[in-house]
Amino acid sequence: ILGVIAGAVLTAVLQSSSASVGILQALTSTGAVTYSAAVPIIMGQNIGTTVTALISSAGANKNAKRTAFVHLYFNLIGTIIFLCGFYGLNALIGFSFFADTANTFGIAIVHTVFNVVTTAILLPFNRVLEKLAILTVPDSPADQKQENTLLDDRLLTTPSVAVGRAMLTGSDMAEICRTALLQAMSTTRVWNDAIADEVLRKEDAVDHYEDVLGTYLVKLSAKHLSVDDNRTVNTLLHTIGDFERVSDHAVNLIKTAEEIRDKSIKFSDEALGDLSVLEAAVQDIVNRTVDAFQKGDTYAAKKIEPLEQVVDGLVREVKSRHIARLQAGACTIEYGFVLDDLLTNYERIADHCSNIAVAMIEVAADKFDTHEYLNTVKHGDDVKFERRYEKYRGRYTFPPEAYSEPAENPAEN
Known part of the structure; x- marks a missing residue:
């Protein structure tokens, strides 16, 4: 949880997931970052990158705001699913790389796998994301037109x-x-x-x-x-x-x-x-x-x-x-x-x-x-x-x- 929060806050401040991933990759050269620490940070980075869209939607119409929230919910739900699956499988079978020192290539692979897996899982549930966004930014008679x-x-x-x-x-x-x-x-x-x-x-x-x-x-x-x-x-x-x-x-x-x-x-x-x-x-x-x-x-x-x-x-x-x-x-x-x-x-x-x-x-x-x-x-x-x-x-x-x-x-x- 702390790793997710750290990744989200850093990316939100930088407003660039690419920059924060680059920083994480640079830290791996010190040998102090393991995959067990890197994975939740990467998940947090994907959540933090939605801040840019949320800021941009301020003052825009409702559909723009809803689009930003779809982006947020996509990464938030994807993070929960991915972390539950990752730690659950690790508890059952134990990943051999779990305690290994991460490298730049491994960081890139984890980041890519997260986005591909999340997209594959959530694509059939696009209507659910839409409904969540509408519930977050509901219609009102005053500004419906x-x-x-x-x-x-x-x-x-x-x-x-x-x-x-x-x-x-x-x-x-x-x-x-x-x-x-x-x-x-x-x-x-x-x-x-x-x-x-x-x-x-x-x-x-x-x-x-x-x-x-x-x-x-x-x-x-x-x-x-x-x-x-x-x-x-x-x-x-x-x-x-x-x-x-x-x-x-x-x-x-x-x-x-x-x-x-x-x-x-x-x-x-x-x-x-x-x-x-x-x-x-x-x-x-x-x-x-x-x-x-x-x-x-x-x-x-x-x-x-x-x-x-x-x-x-x-x-x-x-x-x-x-x-x-x-x-x-x-x-x-x-x-x-x-x-x-x-x-x-x-x-x-x-x-x-x-x-x-x-x-x-x-x-x-x-x-x-x-x-x-x-x-x-x-x-x-x-x-x-x-x-x-x-x-x-x-x-x-x-x-x-x-x-x-x-x-x-x-x-x-």
């Missing part, structure tokens, strides 16, 4: 690293928006209380992301940035608001789903078929937008606007087909109100996806005139745009209805 970000003001001194973390945070925010939206769309068919609550929690998280990330980006923009980093910051500044609005529309879908549940509104098979086509297109455009954003893929972003035009055309067609069914007595006015809410949200979600894609394209080109870009691709005889539009339009088509009016050709609008 602060833990969902990778951002740290101390990183601002290294702008390139800070920009990378900001992009990771933006990607996390986009992923939360995508998941929330897909979950919300599922509740319009089958209501689920747990999913609805999860969507609301995700919307709160996205709001927090937008606030924290926006503030961080403003600070970053004041730093000296490379051309690529400056483009990344500008892209994030122009897109996080649209992602936040997508999460808002996810909440709107939850409210509409609640109305469907409370009023026991039943969709006709034809209406469900129409919505399925539209929802597939909306899911497609959201998935494409998030993937393009996370990868920084401007080529993929150019495929968003043609799909957005298809979604607009599908919305108009769904309305026309509903009116035809209403006139034929196959649908109710009450369903029409709910349908209008769904269509409004789906159309606006596609609009925000378009905004995100255009922002990526324009920032990459070192300009930002969204109206000029949209006018060019829509009315400038862009062959690629037309080809992509026709491809997506052919992919999302409605089944024919006997009583429906001929659908207006979206390509003429």
